[in-house]
Amino acid sequence: MWKELRRFSIRTLRDFGFGKQMSQERMMEEELKDLLDGLNETLRQEGNIVKMENFFVVSVLNIVWSMVAGVRFSHKDNKLKKFVRDIADTVKQVAGGGNLMMAFPLLNTLLNYIPGRLQHRFRTLAKIQKYFQDILTERRKEGLYKTNQ
16 A cells, blocks of 8 residues: 555656756756845845845745746745735744643633634634635636636
């Protein structure tokens, strides 16, 4: 059974470009070029100090997303930047308190009943879901994805 699963996984990954050294290198070189162009532009606009928070996120997303869906995002896409901020906000909310919440799980349950905390989490998750839905709608209009799904 595991041999069949392994064979299927390797075949599927190769279909997405894994193991094809030239396509992976070309994709990463293109992304690195865009990253360095963005860094140089930021240095010209903002001076010698660059805030690196979320600076590499678009590049990582582009590499993963291009392997999965064959699509890249622009580093200047404001919707994408807002999406990344929403994801970071959600992670901070979920991980908020970190070790304390893990040590006392009941505390996390009680904090969910504080007005606004849970609603804010749901609003943020709804924004993330809408972002993905907008991407799917846009790609379907372009004929890249099936419409009957």
